[in-house]
Amino acid sequence: MTAAALEFDVTLDRPGFSLAAEGRLEPGVTALFGHSGCGKTSLLRCLAGLERGCRGTIRHGEQPWQSRAVALPPHRRAVGLVFQDARLFPHLSVRGNLDYAERRRREDGPGRAEVIDGLGLRKLLDQAPSALSGGEAQRVALGRALLAGPRLLLLDEPLTGLDSARQREIMPLLRTIPERFGIPVLYVTHARHEVLALADRIMLMREGGVLTHASVSSVFSSPDYWALLGQPEPVVIWPGRVVARDNDWGLTVLATDAGRLRISEISADPGDPVALRVAARDVVLTLEPPTATSMLNSLPVRVESLQTVREGVVRVQLGVGHKASLWTEVTRQSVAALRLETGRRIHALIRPEVLGLDH
Numbered sequence: 091m092t093a094a095a096l097e098f099d100v101t102l103d104r105p106g107f108s109l110a111a112e113g114r115l116e117p118g119v120t121a122l123f124g125h126s127g128c129g130k131t132s133l134l135r136c137l138a139g140l141e142r143g144c145r146g147t148i149r150h151g152e153q154p155w156q157s158r159a160v161a162l163p164p165h166r167r168a169v170g171l172v173f174q175d176a177r178l179f180p181h182l183s184v185r186g187n188l189d190y191a192e193r194r195r196r197e198d199g200p201g202r203a204e205v206i207d208g209l210g211l212r213k214l215l216d217q218a219p220s221a222l223s224g225g226e227a228q229r230v231a232l233g234r235a236l237l238a239g240p241r242l243l244l245l246d247e248p249l250t251g252l253d254s255a256r257q258r259e260i261m262p263l264l265r266t267i268p269e270r271f272g273i274p275v276l277y278v279t280h281a282r283h284e285v286l287a288l289a290d291r292i293m294l295m296r297e298g299g300v301l302t303h304a305s306v307s308s309v310f311s312s313p314d315y316w317a318l319l320g321q322p323e324p325v326v327i328w329p330g331r332v333v334a335r336d337n338d339w340g341l342t343v344l345a346t347d348a349g350r351l352r353i354s355e356i357s358a359d360p361g362d363p364v365a366l367r368v369a370a371r372d373v374v375l376t377l378e379p380p381t382a383t384s385m386l387n388s389l390p391v392r393v394e395s396l397q398t399v400r401e402g403v404v405r406v407q408l409g410v411g412h413k414a415s416l417w418t419e420v421t422r423q424s425v426a427a428l429r430l431e432t433g434r435r436i437h438a439l440i441r442p443e444v445l446g447l448d449h
């Protein structure tokens with residue numbers, strides 16, 4: 091399949107609501123996140139060609155899907171859509187639902203066996219949709235969308251309504267889709283943990299517009315967006331990579347912009363990418379690097395800024411090396427005891443949490 095980006099600049103006007111959204115979706119998972127009613131589903135419907143009132147331009151690679159002169163109908167856009175409810179054809183078996191999608195395929199796409207085995211559908215082929223659990227039905231819906239050979243996959247809260255065990259079952263499958271099939275995936279969700287576990291980038295919407303569109307790590311690490319993300323405390327996301335396993339101690343060593351970190355062993359191999367979340371509460375400040383502590387990671391840091399956020403509580407921004415930063419919150423008493431001021435060099439003990447791995 092050709093991996094091409096989707097570019098759009100669209101508007102949609104409804105009584106009491108206006109959408110004006112612009113962006114470029116590269117292959118990979120982009121989470122579409124924002125408060126209820128900000129226009130996420132409306133944008134998805136515009137891209138899929140389902141909103142008659144949608145104006146503007148949409149282009150997939152070199153192919154215009156919408157312009158002044160062109161308005162490709164939904165079935166010519168090769169868009170795969172999966173909603174919160176699986177919407178399978180009830181009168182067809184799982185096999186029948188998949189056959190239908192394959193017959194509609196216009197161009198090349200993933201192989202039938204690859205989709206069936208990749209999503210664990212083989213045992214379900216002869217079942218009726220009414221006999222499937224919610225998680226199974228969503229897997230079939232994904233399989234059906236992929237077999238139609240989509241150039242863009244639009245997922246509208248596909249995990250909502252599933253219990254956490256079923257979510258854990260489907261998340262790793264969703265994560266592999268862009269890499270395996272090389273298509274952009276736009277993923278609407280209200281769940282922060284899904285964004286952190288699945289997405290490469292996040293498109294943050296507010297009141298019908300795109301507020302920012304950038305890597306998950308840069309958006310989550312920026313205080314500007316914590317309120318909209320519903321982020322309860324300061325946090326940074328550090329992209330990293332596994333560099334080694336320390337089998338003697340059952341540890342995994344990671345390389346990050348903040349330097350090498352050690353964490354409890356995870357099921358990842360050297361070279362694998364990982365994302366680390368470090369929240370304010372996982373950071374402890376100390377004047378000297380400790381000689382022995384159960385916190386595995388001690389980093390030299392520099393105080394970048396201090397801000398009183400609540401009575402007696404001071405938020406401290408720390409620089410780590412040249413590229414990484416970190417937040418913590420301390421009492422006024424600790425500010426005095428550690429003599430914290432901008433530019434001061436101290437040490438931070440941190441306990442990073444690894445994101446997006448099922449272990």
Ligand SMILES: Nc1ncnc2c1ncn2[C@@H]1O[C@H](COP(=O)(O)OP(=O)(O)OP(=O)(O)O)[C@@H](O)[C@H]1O
Pocket residue numbers: 104106107124125126127128129130131132133
């Ligand atoms: N079919 C419709 N007719 C008229 N107004 C609509 C229709 N669908 C949605 N709206 C309105 O358009 C606005 C955007 O709705 P949309 O469903 O795109 O938001 P959303 O961000 O997907 O919300 P949610 O997170 O609750 O699903 C809202 O004000 C909504 O009430």
